[in-house]
Amino acid sequence: MNRNSSRNKRPILAFTIYKIVIIIIVIILVLNFLIENTSSFYRKSISLPFSLHLNKQDVYLIKGEEFKLSVFAINKRVSYSSTNFRVVGVNFNGRLFAYRTGKAFIIAKVGKKQLKCRVHVIDINKENLTLKVGDSYRLKIRGSNTYTRWKSNDSNVVSVNMFGKVKAKNKGRTVIYAKVKGKVLKCNVNVK
Numbered sequence: 638m639n640r641n642s643s644r645n646k647r648p649i650l651a652f653t654i655y656k657i658v659i660i661i662i663v664i665i666l667v668l669n670f671l672i673e674n675t676s677s678f679y680r681k682s683i684s685l686p687f688s689l690h691l692n693k694q695d696v697y698l699i700k701g702e703e704f705k706l707s708v709f710a711i712n713k714r715v716s717y718s719s720t721n722f723r724v725v726g727v728n729f730n731g732r733l734f735a736y737r738t739g740k741a742f743i744i745a746k747v748g749k750k751q752l753k754c755r756v757h758v759i760d761i762n763k764e765n766l767t768l769k770v771g772d773s774y775r776l777k778i779r780g781s782n783t784y785t786r787w788k789s790n791d792s793n794v795v796s797v798n799m800f801g802k803v804k805a806k807n808k809g810r811t812v813i814y815a816k817v818k819g820k821v822l823k824c825n826v827n828v829k
């Protein structure tokens with residue numbers, strides 16, 4: 638009887654493993670469908686050291702900033718274009734110019750191949766803010782929905798919460814810093 642029971646457990650175990658593999662595949666397909674509008678969708682494979690790829694696939698820029706985009710592992714001519722030249726422009730060398738807040742893609746064409754880089758141009762809604770003691774104001778980052786880390790340079794004068802809500806406590810001057818994907822934006826606050 639012990640032999641029969643162990644024989645019966647093997648097909649059940651194989652069937653359970655088969656079900657787990659199917660569930661994992663379905664989850665991967667669903668996630669791939671859900672993240673279609675994210676930068677992960679455009680990363681079709683891991684870039685090997687000597688393969689044709691861009692130096693960045695996802696770039697965050699502050700309005701007015703520049704960045705050099707380049708293609709690795711080629712000895713051919715590259716032509717660059719922007720899907721929204723009002724947000725970000727690009728010259729023939731791959732230098733990006735952040736004009737106004739928003740999102741755009743830079744497309745680098747090498748022969749018949751196209752490489753894409755998503756560009757987020759961000760800005761803060763107020764660079765200078767004057768408040769009275771007890772007043773509050775909500776700072777926002779324009780051009781991105783990414784998590785922002787807020788910090789007050791002097792929390793005795795002004796405090797800021799994780800949503801960017803500024804509360805004036807005492808008279809004085811300070812700076813509020815917002816950090817988004819390695820980029821730092823600031824707002825000068827004067828409390829009267």
